[in-house]
Amino acid sequence: MSEEPIMVFKKPTYPINNSLLDYLERFDRISKVAISYDDLLRFSGSVTVYDKQNQDTLWIRVYYNEYERMEIDLVLKKIYSLLLSDGNLNIIKFLNVDSIDYCTFGNSKPFRIKVRNILNDNYTHFYVKKADASRVYGLELEHILSPDKINFLVYNDTLIEEHIIGIPGDVFINKLLKDCTETEKSQIAKEFVKFNERSMIRLLGDMRAYNYVIVPSHDFDQVVYKIRPIDFDQQCYEGNFKVYRPQFFKENYPMVKLVKDKLQNSSIEQYKDEERAVLAKRIFSAEYRIKKLLQIMGNDVIAPVEHIEQLKLEMFNYTHDVNFKRAKSMGNVLSSAFDFVTRNYKSINIFK
Template sequence: MQDLKISKKKPSYPVSDRLNKYLKEYNRHLRISVSYEDLLRFQGSVAVYDKNDNDTLWTRVYYSEFDRAEIDLNLKKVYTILHSDGNQRTIPFLNVDAIDYCTFGNSKPFRVKVRNILNDNFTYFYVKKADASRIYGLELEHMLSPYNLNFLVYKNTLIEEHIAGIPGDEFIQNSLEDCTPSEKSQIAKEFVKFNERCMIRLLGDMRSYNYVIVPIHDFDHVVFKIRAIDFDQQCYEGKFNVYRPQFFKENNRMVTLVSERLTKDSIDQYKIEERSIVAKRIISYHDRLNQLVDCMIHDEISSEAHIEMLKTTIYDYTLDVKFKRSKNMGEILKNALDFVKRNYEDVNAKDF
């Protein structure tokens, strides 16, 4: 298995006026009372360790008494906007238990833990720098995956809901071997589908710590789903294999599981199933998806070298000349989605 190399530091791309207009139309752009820069005013921090005393790479931050009162109130307001209608009557029942900061990765996010003091239920959300790549990734995940996503953008700040699940690297290390043979076959199937979905919509860098495994209890068995949690590498890298999770060494165990549990015919079947499902979503979200891709076509979200490399590789993979003519990442993605949709419609026309 090759060790894929990706860009050490992806630049953060500003949110264009065209993309902002799109976000307003679909209720993603709302005025909020706290910014990413506000949270950077912390006075100190301590490392956060997990239950096994391993460093999580997160630090718990602390603010001055004056700043803490203002920041806590504004974060509670953000919570009510993100998860409700913005009604502030629930604020007295909310408490900000912790604000954690992570310097690992491109986005350097803050993770906010909000607890309902009446019943001790809690949830997380994230405050990040607004980056056009990540916003495109979130919207595409919302439309083309089985999962809806909730996020807000205001000026240079992005608010993301928490995606619950077991981090892929932790699951592979601590839980995978304890799964039954039928569960391993089901996980292998989900990885094939996840791999195909990422490739189609050009979501890169799905190493095991950038997705989660979600166990769902269904009658007398457990169904496992795989969800992406990091959308920073949407349509940025030039290497096509960066958009295929199977080529990262961190996913070697999952690739081995696929080869152990599935036949080639089964793998091909699951790939076709996933392409068909994505094609149906492309058709279902036709107008909204076209608007988003149009924003991307008029946006700068990658380098000329990456664009040239990716469109050439995908042309070699598909022999579709439209990829060769692509001028930017938006056009490459548009042609990829059109390719999947066209193949789906051609098959259905023949069947009819």
């Protein structure tokens, strides 16, 4: 276990270029409802949001003057309908915007919107953020390569994301992990190995405990745990290869210790191979979409040149694959990573 990788500078926001906008239009990711992150910033007041233990959540509940609130509520209800149903505006009369919260912590500073169905009191959250190319690439890759699909929409410089349900990783580690059975701990260790491998291959960085969730599911007489990322700001940005490997963050040390305590090296290697095989299959099954996305990423600027140079050399040293040395962009580095995984998968399965 090493020290947490250092990310010294705050990541800048990268604009969404025309090629990426065309891609988003092709796959129905463009919002038909006009919405602006900057409009939500014009709140007239706020109060601190506390959790059940009366701890500051670093979120504030914001308020608007009456005229603006009516207009904002209507837009947010339309966004809810577009994001989570078929865009049918007939449901709007059954919806209420219960709260609009603003996060004062983190890079994206999102707004969290709580929308409730007044007929049955069921509610859903979604987020409104500044659109950033890195974040959009991360969300799209999650949708394609993960077993869990994710909904998001873009309108000009604004991004709308659905809420990903789960227990925040840091909360689970600090409060719930100790009460898991030994069998459950072994299963969680297995999932962390796979999550670590998946994050590394797809170059999703900064997966500290508060940037992913643990999702428990009941299956007959056991609880099965999955790990899902919820923050995609650091997709293909950092030059330090360790940033893309959750095992190197000090916040994840309890999970790393769990892996060491519960799994033998042969099992760890087996689970890594399994995850690479699953990723390779998903890449093959969505070959056109992946190829198109990587082509756009390859021509986009989403990281400083020095980060690209550092990462491609570190990945070459890790894989000994010369293709990484030829990379000219972060998109090229990611393409080389996918090629490495699929090429090795083909060589293993060539006689099957």
